[in-house]
Amino acid sequence: MRLLLFIFLLVPALATAQQYPAYTSTYVNDFADLIDAETEARITEMLQAVERERGVEMTVVTINSRLEYGDFASIEDFATGLFNHWGVGNATRNDGIMVLVARQDRDMRIELGAGYPPVFDDRVKNVIDHYFIPWFRQDDYAHGIEAGVAETIRRTALEFTDQGYTTASRLKSEVTNAVASAKTGGLFSWIFGALGLSSAGGGALxxxxxxxxxxxxxxxxxxxxxxxxxxxxxxxxxxxxxxxxxxxxxxxxxxxxxxxxxxxxxxxxxxxxxxxxxxxxxxxxxxxxxxxxxxxxxxxxxxxxxxxxxxxxxxxxxxxxxxAKKSERSSSSGGSFGGGSSSGGGASGSW
Ligand SMILES: [Zn+2]
Ligand SMILES: [Zn+2]
Incomplete structure:
Protein backbone atom coordinates (compact mmCIF):
# COMPACT_ATOMS: atom_id res chain seq x y z
CA MET A 1 0.00 0.00 0.00
CA ARG A 2 2.75 2.36 0.91
CA LEU A 3 4.56 1.48 -2.31
CA LEU A 4 1.45 2.18 -4.37
CA LEU A 5 1.05 5.57 -2.75
CA PHE A 6 4.66 6.30 -3.51
CA ILE A 7 4.10 5.47 -7.19
CA PHE A 8 1.08 7.73 -7.36
CA LEU A 9 3.13 10.52 -5.92
CA LEU A 10 5.97 9.83 -8.29
CA VAL A 11 3.98 9.87 -11.52
CA PRO A 12 2.97 13.54 -11.40
CA ALA A 13 6.51 14.36 -10.34
CA LEU A 14 7.85 12.74 -13.50
CA ALA A 15 5.26 14.40 -15.66
CA THR A 16 6.27 17.85 -14.49
CA ALA A 17 9.96 17.00 -14.76
CA GLN A 18 9.85 18.30 -18.30
CA GLN A 19 10.55 21.97 -18.01
CA TYR A 20 11.18 24.21 -20.93
CA PRO A 21 13.64 27.07 -20.58
CA ALA A 22 12.21 30.57 -20.35
CA TYR A 23 13.21 32.92 -23.12
CA THR A 24 14.92 36.20 -22.46
CA SER A 25 14.67 37.41 -26.03
CA THR A 26 12.36 36.55 -28.89
CA TYR A 27 15.35 36.52 -31.26
CA VAL A 28 18.36 34.67 -29.90
CA ASN A 29 18.53 32.55 -26.75
CA ASP A 30 22.08 31.25 -26.71
CA PHE A 31 21.73 29.05 -23.64
CA ALA A 32 24.74 26.95 -24.64
CA ASP A 33 26.93 29.98 -25.27
CA LEU A 34 27.87 29.02 -28.81
CA ILE A 35 27.66 32.46 -30.43
CA ASP A 36 30.02 35.39 -29.89
CA ALA A 37 28.58 38.85 -29.23
CA GLU A 38 29.20 40.29 -32.67
CA THR A 39 27.73 37.36 -34.53
CA GLU A 40 24.76 37.33 -32.21
CA ALA A 41 24.16 41.01 -32.93
CA ARG A 42 24.20 40.34 -36.67
CA ILE A 43 21.83 37.39 -36.32
CA THR A 44 19.52 39.49 -34.14
CA GLU A 45 19.50 42.20 -36.81
CA MET A 46 18.41 39.67 -39.44
CA LEU A 47 15.67 38.31 -37.21
CA GLN A 48 14.45 41.80 -36.36
CA ALA A 49 14.39 42.68 -40.05
CA VAL A 50 12.35 39.63 -41.03
CA GLU A 51 9.88 40.41 -38.25
CA ARG A 52 9.64 44.09 -39.11
CA GLU A 53 9.44 43.69 -42.86
CA ARG A 54 7.58 40.40 -43.21
CA GLY A 55 5.88 39.98 -39.84
CA VAL A 56 7.52 36.57 -39.36
CA GLU A 57 8.77 35.63 -35.91
CA MET A 58 11.89 33.56 -36.18
CA THR A 59 13.94 32.59 -33.18
CA VAL A 60 17.29 30.89 -32.55
CA VAL A 61 17.87 28.66 -29.53
CA THR A 62 21.02 26.85 -28.49
CA ILE A 63 21.11 24.32 -25.67
CA ASN A 64 23.61 21.76 -24.51
CA SER A 65 21.21 18.86 -24.28
CA ARG A 66 17.47 18.41 -24.41
CA LEU A 67 17.94 16.11 -21.42
CA GLU A 68 18.70 19.10 -19.24
CA TYR A 69 15.02 19.95 -19.56
CA GLY A 70 13.47 16.58 -19.04
CA ASP A 71 13.14 13.15 -20.49
CA PHE A 72 12.58 14.11 -24.10
CA ALA A 73 12.76 11.19 -26.49
CA SER A 74 14.11 13.13 -29.43
CA ILE A 75 15.07 16.56 -30.66
CA GLU A 76 11.76 16.61 -32.56
CA ASP A 77 9.91 16.05 -29.34
CA PHE A 78 11.70 18.84 -27.58
CA ALA A 79 11.53 21.28 -30.49
CA THR A 80 7.79 20.91 -31.09
CA GLY A 81 7.13 21.18 -27.36
CA LEU A 82 9.31 24.25 -26.91
CA PHE A 83 7.89 25.92 -30.01
CA ASN A 84 4.34 25.52 -28.74
CA HIS A 85 5.26 26.37 -25.15
CA TRP A 86 6.75 29.66 -26.30
CA GLY A 87 4.09 30.21 -28.96
CA VAL A 88 6.44 31.24 -31.75
CA GLY A 89 4.87 33.09 -34.67
CA ASN A 90 1.62 34.80 -35.46
CA ALA A 91 -1.30 32.86 -33.97
CA THR A 92 -3.46 33.11 -37.08
CA ARG A 93 -0.89 32.57 -39.81
CA ASN A 94 1.24 30.13 -37.77
CA ASP A 95 4.27 31.29 -39.67
CA GLY A 96 6.84 31.08 -36.85
CA ILE A 97 10.27 29.48 -37.29
CA MET A 98 12.55 28.06 -34.61
CA VAL A 99 16.16 27.08 -35.16
CA LEU A 100 17.26 24.79 -32.35
CA VAL A 101 20.82 23.57 -31.86
CA ALA A 102 21.73 21.04 -29.16
CA ARG A 103 25.50 20.91 -29.03
CA GLN A 104 26.09 18.02 -26.70
CA ASP A 105 23.40 15.93 -28.39
CA ARG A 106 24.89 16.88 -31.77
CA ASP A 107 21.37 17.38 -33.06
CA MET A 108 19.62 20.33 -34.58
CA ARG A 109 16.14 21.08 -35.81
CA ILE A 110 14.33 23.77 -37.72
CA GLU A 111 10.77 23.71 -36.46
CA LEU A 112 8.18 25.33 -38.68
CA GLY A 113 4.82 26.76 -37.72
CA ALA A 114 1.70 24.85 -38.75
CA GLY A 115 1.07 27.35 -41.57
CA TYR A 116 3.95 26.13 -43.74
CA PRO A 117 3.05 23.56 -46.40
CA PRO A 118 5.08 20.30 -46.33
CA VAL A 119 7.23 21.41 -49.28
CA PHE A 120 9.06 23.67 -46.82
CA ASP A 121 10.22 20.64 -44.82
CA ASP A 122 12.46 19.56 -47.69
CA ARG A 123 13.68 23.06 -48.11
CA VAL A 124 14.87 23.45 -44.52
CA LYS A 125 16.37 19.95 -44.59
CA ASN A 126 18.51 21.13 -47.44
CA VAL A 127 19.55 24.25 -45.51
CA ILE A 128 20.49 22.13 -42.47
CA ASP A 129 22.63 19.77 -44.55
CA HIS A 130 24.40 22.44 -46.56
CA TYR A 131 24.58 25.54 -44.39
CA PHE A 132 24.54 24.52 -40.73
CA ILE A 133 26.08 21.06 -40.45
CA PRO A 134 29.30 21.60 -42.45
CA TRP A 135 30.30 24.35 -40.00
CA PHE A 136 29.14 22.41 -36.97
CA ARG A 137 31.40 19.53 -38.01
CA GLN A 138 34.30 21.95 -37.73
CA ASP A 139 33.09 23.05 -34.31
CA ASP A 140 32.30 26.52 -35.66
CA TYR A 141 28.81 27.00 -34.34
CA ALA A 142 28.59 30.77 -34.64
CA HIS A 143 29.49 30.69 -38.31
CA GLY A 144 27.13 27.83 -39.08
CA ILE A 145 24.22 29.44 -37.28
CA GLU A 146 24.72 32.79 -39.00
CA ALA A 147 25.00 31.28 -42.47
CA GLY A 148 22.15 28.87 -41.80
CA VAL A 149 19.81 31.50 -40.41
CA ALA A 150 20.36 33.75 -43.43
CA GLU A 151 19.61 30.88 -45.80
CA THR A 152 16.61 29.75 -43.76
CA ILE A 153 15.16 33.26 -43.99
CA ARG A 154 15.58 33.24 -47.74
CA ARG A 155 14.06 29.84 -48.29
CA THR A 156 11.23 30.02 -45.80
CA ALA A 157 10.18 33.42 -44.49
CA LEU A 158 10.85 35.38 -47.67
CA GLU A 159 9.36 32.86 -50.02
CA PHE A 160 6.41 32.15 -47.78
CA THR A 161 5.46 35.79 -47.51
CA ASP A 162 6.47 36.76 -51.00
CA GLN A 163 3.13 37.88 -52.40
CA GLY A 164 2.26 35.68 -55.31
CA TYR A 165 3.86 32.56 -53.90
CA THR A 166 0.43 31.01 -54.10
CA THR A 167 -1.11 33.13 -56.79
CA ALA A 168 -0.26 33.74 -60.38
CA SER A 169 -0.96 37.44 -59.95
CA ARG A 170 2.66 37.78 -59.00
CA LEU A 171 3.69 38.48 -62.56
CA LYS A 172 1.50 41.50 -62.90
CA SER A 173 2.78 43.06 -59.71
CA GLU A 174 6.34 42.29 -60.70
CA VAL A 175 6.23 44.11 -63.97
CA THR A 176 8.81 46.85 -63.83
CA ASN A 177 7.46 48.67 -60.78
CA ALA A 178 10.85 48.64 -59.21
CA VAL A 179 10.23 51.27 -56.59
CA ALA A 180 7.29 49.70 -54.77
CA SER A 181 8.88 46.31 -54.28
CA ALA A 182 12.28 47.80 -53.64
CA LYS A 183 11.21 49.36 -50.38
CA THR A 184 10.66 46.07 -48.62
CA GLY A 185 13.80 44.49 -49.99
CA GLY A 186 16.35 47.17 -49.35
CA LEU A 187 17.29 46.16 -45.86
CA PHE A 188 17.57 42.49 -46.72
CA SER A 189 19.67 43.42 -49.66
CA TRP A 190 22.29 45.05 -47.58
CA ILE A 191 22.15 42.50 -44.82
CA PHE A 192 22.77 39.70 -47.26
CA GLY A 193 25.27 41.87 -49.05
CA ALA A 194 27.10 42.44 -45.78
CA LEU A 195 27.13 38.70 -45.15
CA GLY A 196 28.73 38.18 -48.52
CA LEU A 197 25.85 36.05 -49.70
CA SER A 198 25.23 37.15 -53.21
CA SER A 199 23.35 36.16 -56.32
CA ALA A 200 20.60 33.68 -57.01
CA GLY A 201 19.70 31.42 -54.12
CA GLY A 202 19.74 28.06 -55.81
CA GLY A 203 16.92 26.61 -57.85
CA ALA A 204 14.08 25.67 -55.52
CA LEU A 205 11.35 27.78 -57.04
CA ALA A 324 21.48 45.71 -31.44
CA LYS A 325 22.92 45.04 -28.02
CA LYS A 326 23.90 41.45 -27.34
CA SER A 327 21.07 40.09 -25.24
CA GLU A 328 21.99 38.96 -21.77
CA ARG A 329 20.56 35.84 -20.28
CA SER A 330 19.36 37.44 -17.07
CA SER A 331 17.66 40.50 -18.45
CA SER A 332 14.66 40.24 -20.68
CA SER A 333 15.00 42.44 -23.74
CA GLY A 334 11.23 42.80 -23.86
CA GLY A 335 8.68 41.53 -26.30
CA SER A 336 6.91 38.22 -26.43
CA PHE A 337 5.90 35.74 -29.08
CA GLY A 338 2.62 35.91 -30.94
CA GLY A 339 1.12 32.61 -29.77
CA GLY A 340 1.77 30.55 -32.89
CA SER A 341 1.91 26.78 -32.94
CA SER A 342 3.62 23.96 -34.76
CA SER A 343 2.19 20.61 -35.72
CA GLY A 344 5.64 19.09 -35.96
CA GLY A 345 6.70 20.36 -39.38
CA GLY A 346 10.32 21.06 -40.19
CA ALA A 347 13.48 19.01 -40.42
CA SER A 348 16.35 17.75 -38.30
CA GLY A 349 19.99 16.93 -38.73
CA SER A 350 22.92 15.47 -36.79
CA TRP A 351 26.68 15.80 -37.00
ZN1 LIG B 1 0.26 41.02 -81.49
ZN1 LIG C 1 20.38 56.41 -58.91
Missing amino acids: LFRRYLRNRPRHCDLCGRRMERLSETSDDAYLAHGQTVEESLNSRDYDVWYCKHDDHVMIEGYRNWFSSYAACPDCGFRTLHSQRTVLEAATTSQSGRARVDYDCRNCTHQHTEYVTI
Missing part, protein backbone atom coordinates in the same frame (compact mmCIF):
# COMPACT_ATOMS: atom_id res chain seq x y z
CA LEU A 206 10.15 25.76 -59.95
CA PHE A 207 6.79 27.46 -59.70
CA ARG A 208 8.34 30.85 -60.20
CA ARG A 209 10.33 29.56 -63.13
CA TYR A 210 7.19 28.14 -64.67
CA LEU A 211 5.44 31.49 -64.35
CA ARG A 212 8.33 33.24 -65.93
CA ASN A 213 8.66 30.85 -68.86
CA ARG A 214 5.05 30.17 -69.63
CA PRO A 215 3.91 31.46 -73.02
CA ARG A 216 2.71 35.05 -73.33
CA HIS A 217 -0.02 36.21 -75.64
CA CYS A 218 -0.17 39.58 -77.26
CA ASP A 219 -2.62 42.05 -75.73
CA LEU A 220 -3.45 43.39 -79.16
CA CYS A 221 -3.85 40.35 -81.39
CA GLY A 222 -3.80 37.41 -78.96
CA ARG A 223 -1.02 35.61 -80.81
CA ARG A 224 1.88 33.98 -79.02
CA MET A 225 4.76 36.32 -78.34
CA GLU A 226 8.42 35.44 -78.52
CA ARG A 227 10.96 36.25 -75.84
CA LEU A 228 13.93 38.19 -77.11
CA SER A 229 17.42 37.03 -76.20
CA GLU A 230 19.36 38.80 -73.47
CA THR A 231 21.45 40.56 -76.09
CA SER A 232 18.72 41.68 -78.41
CA ASP A 233 16.42 42.85 -75.61
CA ASP A 234 18.75 45.69 -74.59
CA ALA A 235 17.41 47.82 -77.41
CA TYR A 236 14.04 47.95 -75.62
CA LEU A 237 15.35 48.63 -72.12
CA ALA A 238 16.02 51.95 -70.43
CA HIS A 239 19.61 52.67 -69.49
CA GLY A 240 18.90 52.10 -65.79
CA GLN A 241 17.39 48.71 -66.63
CA THR A 242 20.50 47.60 -68.49
CA VAL A 243 22.63 48.73 -65.52
CA GLU A 244 20.39 46.62 -63.26
CA GLU A 245 20.94 43.63 -65.53
CA SER A 246 24.70 44.13 -65.52
CA LEU A 247 24.69 44.32 -61.70
CA ASN A 248 22.40 41.28 -61.56
CA SER A 249 19.99 43.14 -59.27
CA ARG A 250 17.10 42.82 -61.67
CA ASP A 251 16.57 40.81 -64.80
CA TYR A 252 14.24 41.72 -67.64
CA ASP A 253 12.40 39.68 -70.18
CA VAL A 254 11.25 41.41 -73.32
CA TRP A 255 8.32 39.71 -75.05
CA TYR A 256 7.73 40.68 -78.64
CA CYS A 257 4.86 40.21 -81.06
CA LYS A 258 6.18 40.27 -84.59
CA HIS A 259 2.68 40.61 -85.98
CA ASP A 260 2.12 44.13 -84.66
CA ASP A 261 5.46 45.05 -83.01
CA HIS A 262 3.85 44.98 -79.57
CA VAL A 263 6.42 44.83 -76.75
CA MET A 264 5.93 43.72 -73.15
CA ILE A 265 8.70 44.17 -70.58
CA GLU A 266 8.71 42.13 -67.38
CA GLY A 267 11.17 42.76 -64.58
CA TYR A 268 12.35 40.15 -62.08
CA ARG A 269 13.89 41.28 -58.92
CA ASN A 270 16.87 39.32 -57.61
CA TRP A 271 16.04 38.96 -53.92
CA PHE A 272 19.58 38.28 -52.96
CA SER A 273 21.24 41.14 -54.70
CA SER A 274 23.04 43.59 -52.45
CA TYR A 275 21.82 46.50 -54.59
CA ALA A 276 18.90 48.49 -53.24
CA ALA A 277 16.59 50.92 -55.02
CA CYS A 278 18.07 54.35 -55.56
CA PRO A 279 15.94 57.14 -54.04
CA ASP A 280 16.79 59.38 -57.00
CA CYS A 281 16.56 57.27 -60.13
CA GLY A 282 14.47 54.41 -58.73
CA PHE A 283 16.56 51.63 -60.21
CA ARG A 284 18.00 48.83 -58.10
CA THR A 285 21.48 50.14 -58.57
CA LEU A 286 22.22 51.52 -55.12
CA HIS A 287 25.40 50.07 -53.73
CA SER A 288 26.03 50.09 -49.98
CA GLN A 289 29.11 49.69 -47.86
CA ARG A 290 28.69 49.01 -44.15
CA THR A 291 31.45 49.95 -41.71
CA VAL A 292 31.19 49.01 -38.03
CA LEU A 293 32.20 52.02 -35.94
CA GLU A 294 31.55 50.48 -32.54
CA ALA A 295 30.79 46.81 -32.03
CA ALA A 296 27.84 45.94 -29.82
CA THR A 297 28.46 44.43 -26.40
CA THR A 298 26.17 43.04 -23.73
CA SER A 299 25.95 46.45 -22.05
CA GLN A 300 25.93 48.72 -25.08
CA SER A 301 24.54 48.76 -28.55
CA GLY A 302 26.95 49.41 -31.38
CA ARG A 303 27.02 51.76 -34.33
CA ALA A 304 27.69 51.33 -38.00
CA ARG A 305 27.97 53.71 -40.91
CA VAL A 306 26.40 52.79 -44.22
CA ASP A 307 27.63 54.65 -47.32
CA TYR A 308 25.37 54.50 -50.36
CA ASP A 309 26.28 55.33 -53.92
CA CYS A 310 24.26 54.72 -57.06
CA ARG A 311 25.86 52.95 -60.01
CA ASN A 312 23.32 54.43 -62.40
CA CYS A 313 23.11 58.09 -61.35
CA THR A 314 25.19 60.38 -59.16
CA HIS A 315 23.23 59.84 -55.96
CA GLN A 316 25.24 59.40 -52.74
CA HIS A 317 24.30 59.47 -49.07
CA THR A 318 25.37 58.15 -45.69
CA GLU A 319 23.31 56.69 -42.87
CA TYR A 320 24.15 55.61 -39.35
CA VAL A 321 22.55 52.52 -37.88
CA THR A 322 22.41 51.06 -34.41
CA ILE A 323 23.66 47.52 -33.93
